[in-house]
Amino acid sequence: MKVVVLGAGIVGLSSALRIVEDYGTTELDLTVMADKFTPNTTSDVAAGIFGPPRRNLTERELQWLRWAHEYLTILLKTPYAPEIGVFLQSGWIVWMHMEHTDFNWKDIVQGYRRPTKWELTHLFPGYKDGFFCTTFMLESRLFLPWVTNRLKDVGVKFVERKVQSLDELSLDYDVIINCSGIGAHDLVGDTKLFPCRGQVMRVKAPWVKHWTLLEGKHPTVPGIPYMAGGSTSTLIGGIRQDGRWELSNDPRDAQTVWDGVTSAWPGLKGAEVLEEKTGLRPMREEIRLEKETRKDSVSGRTVQVIHNYGHGANGITWSLGCAKEVSLMVKNLLQEQSIKARL
Numbered sequence: 001m002k003v004v005v006l007g008a009g010i011v012g013l014s015s016a017l018r019i020v021e022d023y024g025t026t027e028l029d030l031t032v033m034a035d036k037f038t039p040n041t042t043s044d045v046a047a048g049i050f051g052p053p054r055r056n057l058t059e060r061e062l063q064w065l066r067w068a069h070e071y072l073t074i075l076l077k078t079p080y081a082p083e084i085g086v087f088l089q090s091g092w093i094v095w096m097h098m099e100h101t102d103f104n105w106k107d108i109v110q111g112y113r114r115p116t117k118w119e120l121t122h123l124f125p126g127y128k129d130g131f132f133c134t135t136f137m138l139e140s141r142l143f144l145p146w147v148t149n150r151l152k153d154v155g156v157k158f159v160e161r162k163v164q165s166l167d168e169l170s171l172d173y174d175v176i177i178n179c180s181g182i183g184a185h186d187l188v189g190d191t192k193l194f195p196c197r198g199q200v201m202r203v204k205a206p207w208v209k210h211w212t213l214l215e216g217k218h219p220t221v222p223g224i225p226y227m228a229g230g231s232t233s234t235l236i237g238g239i240r241q242d243g244r245w246e247l248s249n250d251p252r253d254a255q256t257v258w259d260g261v262t263s264a265w266p267g268l269k270g271a272e273v274l275e276e277k278t279g280l281r282p283m284r285e286e287i288r289l290e291k292e293t294r295k296d297s298v299s300g301r302t303v304q305v306i307h308n309y310g311h312g313a314n315g316i317t318w319s320l321g322c323a324k325e326v327s328l329m330v331k332n333l334l335q336e337q338s339i340k341a342r343l
Contacts, residue, residue, distance in 0.1 A: 008034035010043035012179035014323035035162040038144035045279030047228040050136035064321030084146040085139025094130030096216025110134040170296040182282040195280035197244040200237035203271040225260030284310030
């Protein structure tokens with residue numbers, strides 16, 4: 001069975017990885033196709049925090065989280081975990097309002113609790129509430145090259161190509177796995193999908209050992225700054241611009257990030273800026289993870305499409321769990337093909 005994964009960000013490569021690990025390549029001829037590969041994907045811009053959305057989740061979403069957490073736990077215990085950017089880190093999200101009910105995913109992360117009075121008074125003065133937990137960090141800029149090499153080692157092909165329509169692939173593949181992120185807006189005409197532009201900096205600040213996100217309009221801290229300590233650098237950000245498609249770095253946004261972060265954490269004022277990057281988060285009211293049967297308009301040939309996109313600002317969080325469901329869908333298609341072959 002010929003399978004192509006469209007997209008080489010964290011969602012696409014995780015899908016390819018789970019398929020290969022679950023079923024091998026004996027019955028599958030697998031290709032990863034994309035117009036951009038690491039280090040030029042949206043995933044390479046991400047902070048890497050395994051952090052679920054701040055709302056209660058559906059049972060399906062909780063299962064995705066459990067699958068992802070189980071997989072990251074396995075990776076954490078490997079000798080190569082530091083090389084691929086998998087580690088645990090504690091941190092806070094705090095906000096300006098006081099209405100807060102604990103989320104139904106709180107037991108999936110470790111040590112979930114509300115911030116203490118001391119923390120709100122001395123670390124986050126002016127902020128009203130939030131939570132603290134220990135969770136996984138997954139640095140895409142390290143993880144994606146590792147996955148790429150792992151897939152190439154077992155014979156997965158990588159093709160750099162801009163695909164304008166799924167019809168271009170319907171004669172060459174039996175299954176198309178659409179992990180095109182924000183590209184699905186044009187690729188399949190999904191008007192429910194829209195960009196949320198983000199811009200970040202990597203700085204040299206080895207003393208940062210936690211991740212922190214500050215939400216809401218604060219009297220002295222401008223914007224919505226955040227920071228996350230990485231294995232070799234600290235990522236800082238705070239830009240969320242819905243509907244803006246520009247991928248070039250904007251010096252005004254860089255200043256906004258810098259002002260917010262250094263107001264909240266003055267110790268970063270002397271940090272050396274190593275890199276600036278911009279990415280488009282693929283926002284959608286809900287993730288599209290479903291199968292679709294398509295028929296080529298000319299040949300009449302049927303192709304199975306698995307859509308897996310719209311992960312918003314939580315691509316790192318959802319990717320490995322959604323990839324497991326994609327893998328199960330591929331398993332069903334393999335079984336169907338095997339039954340047909342025996343008839």
